[in-house]
Each structure stands twice: as structure tokens, then as C-alpha cells.
Amino acid sequence: MEPSERALVVAVEELAAGDHRAAEQLYHWLWERVTTAVVQILRDAAQAEEVAQEVLTEVWLSAGKYRPERGGVLNWVLVLARRRAVDRVRSVQAAARREARYGARLVERPFDQVVEQAVSRWEHAQVRRAIEELSELQRESVLLVHYCGYSSQEAAEILGVPRTTFKTRLRDAVVRLRGELPKEPAADGC
Secondary structure: OOOOHHHHHHHHHHHHOOOHHHHHHHHHHHHHHHHHHHHHHHOOHHHHHHHHHHHHHHHHHOHHHOOHHHOOHHHHHHHHHHHHHHHHHHHHHHHHHHHHHHHHHHOOOOOOHHHHHHHHHHHHHHHHHHHHHOOHHHHHHHHHHHHOOOOHHHHHHHHOOOHHHHHHHHHHHHHHHHHHOOOOOOOOOO
16 A cells, blocks of 8 residues: 555654664665666666665665655655766676776787887886987986976976976977987887
8 A cells, every 4th residue: 555645754754763663664665666766777676675775874874854745755766876876887887997997908019029119218218318319407307297297387486487388398408308308219120
């Protein structure tokens, strides 16, 4: 038998006052409606039961927050159920995306580790040499922004120069680095 709206309101008020029998009554009255609403969103009965349990626990814990002037008890509970179900869908989708990204990273690329390490070391050495060729002011600018992570404003303040001066110095350094760094390693790997 469907309870009246008044009976639902009284049960929520009793629950808010600490009457645990009211929780049992609400559970009895609302379980099927909540589970049905959640299954329509999740399409998985086991997850729907979990979400329905979470919703009814939330009703129990937040019964004191219910305001009849905002709407009926059943509508309030079904809104909570739909929100929880949508949150669960989003959570499952996010987990699937994370797993897919993780799986994609695990797929091994066919490469020779020794060659990769040699090329990486060669590239690092080229960058170090190119940075050493910069003027002291340019080198400080590049290191503060690209290695220490300071913004151009912060780096300018550290060096005690106007931001425009700093940005010009940094631009000149980057242009010079681009000209000095080879595009690809030499054919012999050296």
C-alpha cells in the first residue's frame, strides 16, 4: 500500500527526532521506488541496490534537513536517488577512462632501451651545452622559468629587472637555443 504524503512527512519528522522505527517504515515504503528509479539509470541491479542503500542512509542522516515547503518526501528522495545514480555512472565512466589510459601506457613500444637511453643522454648533453653558450643573464632567465618553474613576473622580481626586460631577455635566449640545438641526432648517434 502506497503511503500518503502526510504519512511520509510524519515519518521523516519522526526520523529527524531520532525515532529509528520511522527509518524502518521509510525503508519499507521507499526501497522499491528508489531501487526502480536507480535501475533505470544504472541498468545494473546490484549497483542499483548499493546506490539505493546509500540514498536511504542519506535520508536517515539528513532527515532534519528536509523541508516540506520545497516539495514532497518522495520527490526529495527520488531526486537524491537520481543524483547518486548519475554520480555512480560518472564515477564508473571516469574509472574506465583511467583504466584505458593506464592500459594504453602499459602497451610496450617496440624500441631498443639502450638506443633510447643513449639518445636521451645525447639530447640532454646538447641542451646543457647550448645553455652554457648563453650569456649569464639569458641563462638565468631560462633556468628560472623553464627549470625552476617561476612565472616571468616572479623571475623578473627575483632578478630585479622590469618584466618587459626579462621577457625580452628570455625570448632572445629561446631564439638562440633554437638555433643552436640540432633538430635530430646525427645519423651515427653521436
